[in-house]
Amino acid sequence: xxxxxxxxxxxxxxxxxxxxxNIRQFSTSVCDNNPPAKSFNLYTAINQALHIALETxxxxxxxxxxxxxxxxxxxxxxxADRFGKTRVFNTPLCEQGIVGFAIGLAAxxxxxxxxxxxxxxxxxxxxxxxxxAAKFRYRSGNQFNCGGLTVRAPYGAVGHGALYHSQSxxxxxxxxxxxxxxxxxxxxxxxxxxLSSIRDPNPVxxxxxxxxxxxxxxxxxxxxxxxxxxxxxxxxxxxDITLVGWGAQLSIMEQACIxxxxxxxxxxxxxxxxxxxxxxxxxxxxxxxxxRLLISHEAPVTGGFGAEIxxxxxxxxxxxxxxxxxxxxxxxxxxxxxxxxxxxxxxxxVLDSIKSTVNY
Amino acid sequence: MALWFxxxxxxxxxxxxxxxxxWAATTPLRSSSSTVPxxxxxxxxxxxxxxxNGRFKSTLAMNQLDSLPFSDSDDEQCFLGGVVNQRLCNSFxxxxxxxxxxxLKQALDFPGGKVTYTSEMTFIPESQEKRVPCYRVLDxxxxxxxxxxxxxxxxxxxxxxxxxxxTLQVMDTIFYEAQRQGRLSFYLTSSGEEAINIASAAALxxxxxxxxxxxxxxxxxxRGFTLQEFTDQLYGNKGDYGxxxxxxxxxxxxxxxxxxxxxPLATQLPQAVGIAYSLKMDKKDACAVAYTGDGxxxxxxxxxxxxxxxxxxxxxxxxxxxxxxxISTNISEQFRSDGIVVKGQAYGIRSIRVDGxxxxxxxxxxxxxxxxxxxxxxxxxxxxxxxxxxxxSTSDDSTKxxxxxxxxxxxxxxxxxxxxxxWIVRNGWWSDKEETELRSSVKKQVMHTIQVGEKTxxxxxxDLFSDVYDVxxxxxxxxxxxxxxxxxxxxxxxxxxxPL
Numbered sequence: 001x002x003x004x005x006x007x008x009x010x011x012x013x014x015x016x017x018x019x020x021x022n023i024r025q026f027s028t029s030v031c032d033n034n035p036p037a038k039s040f041n042l043y044t045a046i047n048q049a050l051h052i053a054l055e056t057x058x059x060x061x062x063x064x065x066x067x068x069x070x071x072x073x074x075x076x077x078x079x080a081d082r083f084g085k086t087r088v089f090n091t092p093l094c095e096q097g098i099v100g101f102a103i104g105l106a107a108x109x110x111x112x113x114x115x116x117x118x119x120x121x122x123x124x125x126x127x128x129x130x131x132x133a134a135k136f137r138y139r140s141g142n143q144f145n146c147g148g149l150t151v152r153a154p155y156g157a158v159g160h161g162a163l164y165h166s167q168s169x170x171x172x173x174x175x176x177x178x179x180x181x182x183x184x185x186x187x188x189x190x191x192x193x194x195l196s197s198i199r200d201p202n203p204v205x206x207x208x209x210x211x212x213x214x215x216x217x218x219x220x221x222x223x224x225x226x227x228x229x230x231x232x233x234x235x236x237x238x239x240d241i242t243l244v245g246w247g248a249q250l251s252i253m254e255q256a257c258i259x260x261x262x263x264x265x266x267x268x269x270x271x272x273x274x275x276x277x278x279x280x281x282x283x284x285x286x287x288x289x290x291x292r293l294l295i296s297h298e299a300p301v302t303g304g305f306g307a308e309i310x311x312x313x314x315x316x317x318x319x320x321x322x323x324x325x326x327x328x329x330x331x332x333x334x335x336x337x338x339x340x341x342x343x344x345x346x347x348x349x350v351l352d353s354i355k356s357t358v359n360y
Numbered sequence: 361m362a363l364w365f366x367x368x369x370x371x372x373x374x375x376x377x378x379x380x381x382x383w384a385a386t387t388p389l390r391s392s393s394s395t396v397p398x399x400x401x402x403x404x405x406x407x408x409x410x411x412x413n414g415r416f417k418s419t420l421a422m423n424q425l426d427s428l429p430f431s432d433s434d435d436e437q438c439f440l441g442g443v444v445n446q447r448l449c450n451s452f453x454x455x456x457x458x459x460x461x462x463x464l465k466q467a468l469d470f471p472g473g474k475v476t477y478t479s480e481m482t483f484i485p486e487s488q489e490k491r492v493p494c495y496r497v498l499d500x501x502x503x504x505x506x507x508x509x510x511x512x513x514x515x516x517x518x519x520x521x522x523x524x525x526x527t528l529q530v531m532d533t534i535f536y537e538a539q540r541q542g543r544l545s546f547y548l549t550s551s552g553e554e555a556i557n558i559a560s561a562a563a564l565x566x567x568x569x570x571x572x573x574x575x576x577x578x579x580x581x582x583r584g585f586t587l588q589e590f591t592d593q594l595y596g597n598k599g600d601y602g603x604x605x606x607x608x609x610x611x612x613x614x615x616x617x618x619x620x621x622x623x624p625l626a627t628q629l630p631q632a633v634g635i636a637y638s639l640k641m642d643k644k645d646a647c648a649v650a651y652t653g654d655g656x657x658x659x660x661x662x663x664x665x666x667x668x669x670x671x672x673x674x675x676x677x678x679x680x681x682x683x684x685x686x687i688s689t690n691i692s693e694q695f696r697s698d699g700i701v702v703k704g705q706a707y708g709i710r711s712i713r714v715d716g717x718x719x720x721x722x723x724x725x726x727x728x729x730x731x732x733x734x735x736x737x738x739x740x741x742x743x744x745x746x747x748x749x750x751x752x753s754t755s756d757d758s759t760k761x762x763x764x765x766x767x768x769x770x771x772x773x774x775x776x777x778x779x780x781x782x783w784i785v786r787n788g789w790w791s792d793k794e795e796t797e798l799r800s801s802v803k804k805q806v807m808h809t810i811q812v813g814e815k816t817x818x819x820x821x822x823d824l825f826s827d828v829y830d831v832x833x834x835x836x837x838x839x840x841x842x843x844x845x846x847x848x849x850x851x852x853x854x855x856x857x858x859p860l
Contacts, residue, residue: 097664100629102634135622138605141603177828
C-alpha cells in the first residue's frame, strides 16, 4: 500500500534534546546504574526494541508488508537475518489479513508484532482490531485472549505525505474498550514503551511518529528496559498553564513553552504516552496546580482525543479552571499536501493559545 | 487499466456481433437443466443479455464504443478457444505473422516458474463448461455408490455420528420452540446441515483448533460440550463461559479447542491462519479448521484468509457450508463463480466439492483434507453443498423469500440424517427401537437443562467490567462503583436476577 516515499529532512524541525537522566518522574531504573547509552534515532531505537523482543522471547514474531528486507522505514533492519524468515517475514498486502493473522498467532500464546506500513492504511484492519482483537478476551469470558498482539504503525505529518501518508487516526482506537493506544515522543521513549507494549497482556496499537524516525536523536540505553503504560509524564514543570500532548506534537509544544517563558508565562508540559487507558490523575493534578489546560494534537480537532481530555478535566476541575480548556489541533479537513503548513497546529498557534488562555 | 477495460468491452461487443455460441457454451451455471432444485438462479436472464441491455445507462458511454473502429471482415479471424477478439486481430495484426516459431518456444522466467508463450490470444473462460462435480459416497437413499472409496468407519464411530446428529436435531427443535415461547432471547438452528457439523468434527482430532462461524454447534457437541453447557450459554447465566456477555449461540470452549464465536463474518479465517502458523512452528500434529457459510465468502476476510494461508503455507482446513442462502440472499446474488470450490485454485489451494448431506462423504473428505494439511503443511478448501432447511434465525421467516416446496424437498428427500440412518440400519448397526429411545432421552435431557438453566442466576455485576483488559483500569473501576450506587438507589431500573 505504502509507496515508500518518505524522504526525510525536507523541512527541519526541532528535535527533542532531553537527556536520559534529566527527566522527572522517570519510573524505571534506567539511570540508576549508569548503563551504556549511545545516541540513536527513533527508527534505530524501534529496531533495538524489536531485536530485544525477538531475542528474549522465542515465541515472538515480526511481520507485515516489506518487513523482511528491513521495512520502508528500516525499523526491521537485520531482524530476518538474525532470527530467520519463519519469525520475521513479509505478508501479502492486506491489512485485515495482517491483523487477523496476528490475532490468531497471539491467541496461541505468541507475541505477534505486526506492522501496518502507514497508519493511513490501518482502516481495512479496523474490523479485526475493533470487533476481534479488542473483544477477544471479553467475549470468551477470559477463556481466550490475544494479549500478545502489538500493531505498530508510523503515523502523523512528515512534510510531504498529504492525505494518505500523514494521518493521525489515534482517536478512532481510543473509542474501543479492550485496546491500548500508545504513542512515543522520542527514541528512548519509543524503545521502552514498545517493549512494554509487546509484553503487555492486552492488544496494543503503537503509533510511531514517522517524522521523528530519523530526526529525533537522543541517548538510548542499549539494554532491555520497559517504560510503564498508562502513566503520563510531566516533561517540563510550570505553574501558569498545563499543556497535554503526545508523539511528535510535543516538540512543537515544547518550543511554544520556551517562547512563552520568555514572555513570563510558566508552562507545564505533559506527555500522555498512553491514550487509552489514560492517566487522568497526572493531568488532573497538574491542572489543579495551574488552573488552565491546553491540548494539542495533529489529528482534526472535532472528535479528536483532545475533546475527551477536555471533558474529563472539566468534570474534575471545573471550579479550579480559570479559563476555558483550549485545543490547538489539526483542521477539520483531510490532510492536505501544499496546505500542510496551514493545516498543522504550529508553534505560534500553540503560543497564541497559551497567551490568550493565560490572559483570559 | 482504462485501456484494458476499453478493449475488453470491445471483445464482448464484437463476439456478440459475430454471433458465436460462446456465451451459450459457457454459461451452464445460470441454466437450470438440473432436476435437483439446488438454489441456482434459474429465473435470471443470462448475464450477457443483462450486460448488453443494462450496461449503457449513459449515452456517452455508448457513443464512445460506437466510435471505435470495427471491421466486419471475417478474414484472418483468430478463434481463440472461446473468446474472439476480431477487432484486435484486424486493427493490430495477428501475432502469428510476426513472431517466429523460435520466439514462441522461448519461455519467460518469472517468479513462480517458467511461463511459455503462445500466439493464440486466449482469454481464460470465466467458467468451465461443466460444473465441478460433487463427491459423494451414499446416494439419496443411503445406498453406497458403486465404486466409491469408503474409508473404514467403525460401527462405534458411525453410531456416535448418528447419535450426535439426532441429538443436534432434537436440541435444535426444542431450543427453537423455547425461543418461540419467549423463554430464550434468540436461537439459530443447524437443520439440514447436521452431516457437515458432525461428520466433519468426527474426522478431526481434539487437538485441531476450531474457528467456527455460528452454524456449527455440532462440532462442539461431538467434542463433548454438554447439553447443560449449551443451555447455560443460551441463557447467559452463571454457567456460561462467556459470562452472559454475548448473544445466544455464541459458544466457545478453551477446553475443547473451539474458539469463541463472534458475529462478524469471515473474521475467523485470517485468524485461523495465525493459529495454524503457530501449530506449524510448534510442529504439532494438528491443524486449524475454519468454517464459513457461502455468504461469508464475499467478505474481504475470506480473501485475506485464503491468500495468507496459501502464501504462509499454513495447515488450515477451510470448510465452506454452501447452503444456498445468506439470510434472504441467494447464492446467485452472492457470486458468479461455480460456487466456492473453484476459488481455491486461484489462491493456489487444493480444493474439493463434497455432498454436505452425505455424512460419509464429508467424513472422508475432511479426513483426507486434514491429513494433507498436516503432512504437507498446506491449506485445503472444502466446499460442502447443502441447504439451510431452517430459517436463518429466530428473527427470520424464510418463507418470505423462498418457496416452501424447495425447503420441503431438502427437508425430506435430501435429509442428511435420514440418509445416514438408512446406511447404518442396513449395516445392522441401528434399530427403530434405539431411535425412539434416543430421541425421547435427548428430549428429556434438553428439557431438564432448560429448567436448570432458567433457574441459574445471572453472572454478577463485576463480570460486566472484568476481562475488558487483563487488569481493570481506573476508569472502569470508577464506572463500576457508580453503577453499584445507582443499582442500590434505583433497583427498579435494573434486572433483579443480576447479583450485585
